Structures are given as C-alpha cells and as structure tokens.
Amino acid sequence: MTMTRSRRSGISGFLSSIFSNRTESLVGEDRWRRNEWKRALVSIVIVALGIAIVEGIYRLTHYGDFRFAVYLASIPVVAGVPQVTCDSIVPYLRPHVRFVNSYVVIRGERLTNIGYLTSYAILCMTVVGALMLGFLTHAFKTTIGIAVVAAFFAYHLFSENPMEDLKNTIKDRSMTVLSPDSIDFHAAPHLSIHKYLESASDGCGSDSSVRWDQNVRIFDIDTDRHHVDLLADPDTYNGPWGLCCRTIGIPFTGLDALIRHFNEHPEDRPLLATPQGVDLVNDILAQARAALTTPQRRRP
Structure with missing residues (x-):
C-alpha cells in the first residue's frame, strides 16, 4: 500500500511540476521553459495512445469518419514536434x-525560429503530398480535407510570411x-x-x-x-x-x-x-x- 501511494504521489508530483501554471517570476519562467521537453514527451505519448485507441475502435466498428477526424486533429501535433523539440533544447544551450x-x-539563438520554420515546412509538404495523393487515388474528399487543415495550421501556428521569417532568421x-x-x-x-x-x-x-x-x-x-x-x-x-x-x-x-x-x-x-x-x-x-x-x- 505504501509503495502504491508513493508511486501515485511521484507521478502526480511529476505531472503537476511540468503542467502547473507559470509563476510570475524570472525563476518560474526559466524553470517552465526547461520543462518543455517533459511536456512534449507526455503530449507525444498521449497522442500516440490516442491514435492507437482510435485505430483499435476503427478495426472493431469500421466507423471511418471518427478515425479521419482524429487523424486530422493529430496533424498539427505531429508537425509541431520540430518546434517543440527546438523549444526544449534552447533553455539548455550554453551562452555564446x-x-x-x-x-x-x-x-x-536562432533555434527557436528554425523550429517554427521546420514545422511550417512539414505542413507545406503535407499539403503538397495530400493533393498529389488525391489526384492519384481520386479520393479528393479525404486528401483535400487533409490539405486544408495542414495549410490552416501552417499559417496560424507557425508562419504568416515564411520568406520574410527565413530571411530574418538568416541575416539577423x-x-x-x-x-x-x-x-x-x-x-x-x-x-x-x-x-x-x-x-x-x-x-x-x-x-x-x-x-x-x-x-x-x-x-x-x-x-x-x-x-x-x-x-x-x-x-x-x-x-x-x-x-x-x-x-x-x-x-x-x-x-x-x-x-x-x-x-x-x-x-x-x-x-x-x-x-x-x-x-x-x-x-x-x-x-x-x-x-x-x-x-x-x-x-x-
């Protein structure tokens, strides 16, 4: 019983330490940023489990619309991995x-901008790949939906003007x-x-x-x-x-x-x-x- 309680308190303490609200202090903000990789890891595990559960439900019920909706929602999460990875690395970089x-x-550092632009590029490739797949398979309903969702998140989450962002990242x-x-x-x-x-x-x-x-x-x-x-x-x-x-x-x-x-x-x-x-x-x-x-x- 004691061991079970200690494990529960350890897990709850871990989650509360990385997902708790930021404290309005310099130390609190810096520690929040240093915990970015932990939040990213937990989020990836949750998304992976969610996709596995949805896939299992689909194999049992063959309800494709639900499966498609979940996959659409996972697009920005998967594409955001480079941005989250860079944000996780930045707090540990040694000052130059x-x-x-x-x-x-x-x-x-430029790594923050690089992460955003890499995620933007992944979503752009998703748009192109979805449209090409639509022309090859004639499954336009599915592929156009993927392309629209990817383009929407690319613009609103990562870059509204990628060429200007790339130029500023390189030159400044x-x-x-x-x-x-x-x-x-x-x-x-x-x-x-x-x-x-x-x-x-x-x-x-x-x-x-x-x-x-x-x-x-x-x-x-x-x-x-x-x-x-x-x-x-x-x-x-x-x-x-x-x-x-x-x-x-x-x-x-x-x-x-x-x-x-x-x-x-x-x-x-x-x-x-x-x-x-x-x-x-x-x-x-x-x-x-x-x-x-x-x-x-x-x-x-």
Missing part, C-alpha cells in the same frame, strides 16, 4: 559569449552587448506570427540601451507577451521599460544576474572592455544557471 571590438557580446540575430558604460540590446525581428509583440508595451523595440549609472532593475515579467519590464530609479531613469527578448540566448535569471552584478560592483565594469570580461560574464551566468538548476525543496 565573445569579446568583439572592445565589448563583451552575448549572441542570441539578437545581441546583448556589455561595455563599461552600459548594456545594449538588439532584438532580432519577431516571427510573423508574433508581430504583435513589437507593440506589446512601450519601449519594446528592436534596439535598447541602458547605462549602468541609471541603476536599472528587472521588476517583473509578462509571460504572455514574452517581454521583461525593467523598473529603474525614477530620479535617474524614466522607468518602467519593456524589453522584448524571446531569443536573447540567456535565461531571464542570467540577464538579471548580469544587471545586478554590474550595478552593485562598479569596480568590475572596466573588465568589460577587456578579454577578462568574457570570463567574468561566463562565471556570473554559470552561477545563475547553478541556482536555477538546484532542486526545489518541497514544503512538508
């Missing part, structure tokens, strides 16, 4: 910190530049399906710069619009200020650790103009990552 032209530069990249005087951000263009983020809040532009002497602090995070609200000393900086940073290449807790360190330790700022600044930034990010990955203690 380099010393470039007397600045410490943290390069953003988010950058965080640290110097002795300031921290500067360049946010790569959003995907076409996320264009609404560019007007999500005041100051949520593509380029932003904040001086260290303005004493900026991260105040809050909006997990719906994927931007960070920074609250500054009103005597030195007219805050709050929004930063769109879906692809900056470092966790929110890492960004917070960098800002806090160089605000509280002005003697370290000159190192940002030297190669030693790379080691310092890497150490700060490593400490933030270690704190993020420390297991949370459960309350009794």
Whole structure:
C-alpha cells in the first residue's frame, strides 16, 4: 500500500511540476521553459495512445469518419514536434559569449525560429503530398480535407510570411552587448506570427540601451507577451521599460544576474572592455544557471 501511494504521489508530483501554471517570476519562467521537453514527451505519448485507441475502435466498428477526424486533429501535433523539440533544447544551450571590438557580446539563438520554420515546412509538404495523393487515388474528399487543415495550421501556428521569417532568421540575430558604460540590446525581428509583440508595451523595440549609472532593475515579467519590464530609479531613469527578448540566448535569471552584478560592483565594469570580461560574464551566468538548476525543496 505504501509503495502504491508513493508511486501515485511521484507521478502526480511529476505531472503537476511540468503542467502547473507559470509563476510570475524570472525563476518560474526559466524553470517552465526547461520543462518543455517533459511536456512534449507526455503530449507525444498521449497522442500516440490516442491514435492507437482510435485505430483499435476503427478495426472493431469500421466507423471511418471518427478515425479521419482524429487523424486530422493529430496533424498539427505531429508537425509541431520540430518546434517543440527546438523549444526544449534552447533553455539548455550554453551562452555564446565573445569579446568583439572592445565589448563583451552575448549572441542570441536562432533555434527557436528554425523550429517554427521546420514545422511550417512539414505542413507545406503535407499539403503538397495530400493533393498529389488525391489526384492519384481520386479520393479528393479525404486528401483535400487533409490539405486544408495542414495549410490552416501552417499559417496560424507557425508562419504568416515564411520568406520574410527565413530571411530574418538568416541575416539577423539578437545581441546583448556589455561595455563599461552600459548594456545594449538588439532584438532580432519577431516571427510573423508574433508581430504583435513589437507593440506589446512601450519601449519594446528592436534596439535598447541602458547605462549602468541609471541603476536599472528587472521588476517583473509578462509571460504572455514574452517581454521583461525593467523598473529603474525614477530620479535617474524614466522607468518602467519593456524589453522584448524571446531569443536573447540567456535565461531571464542570467540577464538579471548580469544587471545586478554590474550595478552593485562598479569596480568590475572596466573588465568589460577587456578579454577578462568574457570570463567574468561566463562565471556570473554559470552561477545563475547553478541556482536555477538546484532542486526545489518541497514544503512538508
């Protein structure tokens, strides 16, 4: 009996930890993102079981319409595997910190965009394949239904303008530049399906710069619009200020650790103009990552 209860509590605890609502905090958001692969794994298992059950029901009842509807619903789930996979990998990527032209530069990541575009391409191939199959088999009702569903989800879930998204992914990249005087951000263009983020809040532009002497602090995070609200000393900086940073290449807790360190330790700022600044930034990010990955203690 005790073993059964422990197993149940373990399973329920696992599911609650990965599917519970996001907490409005930097740590909560980062941990939510690091659990993306667990949610993806559970979802894939559920979809696979659902398809197997439907196939079994069909073999017993030969009710084809129900089977067809379930298969249509599974199209975006299967096509979304590349996007979910990339989203699962991104939180575990090591930051790309380099010393470039007397600045410490943290390069953003492209994997998020690549995942969306790959899923879009899979759905486009599904459309083409379904139409070709329809002409070969003359089963137009089934194949046109598949093509329409795939095209609908490709446009609304992954890309409204794939050529522009591909061009921006190749040519542009988010950058965080640290110097002795300031921290500067360049946010790569959003995907076409996320264009609404560019007007999500005041100051949520593509380029932003904040001086260290303005004493900026991260105040809050909006997990719906994927931007960070920074609250500054009103005597030195007219805050709050929004930063769109879906692809900056470092966790929110890492960004917070960098800002806090160089605000509280002005003697370290000159190192940002030297190669030693790379080691310092890497150490700060490593400490933030270690704190993020420390297991949370459960309350009794």
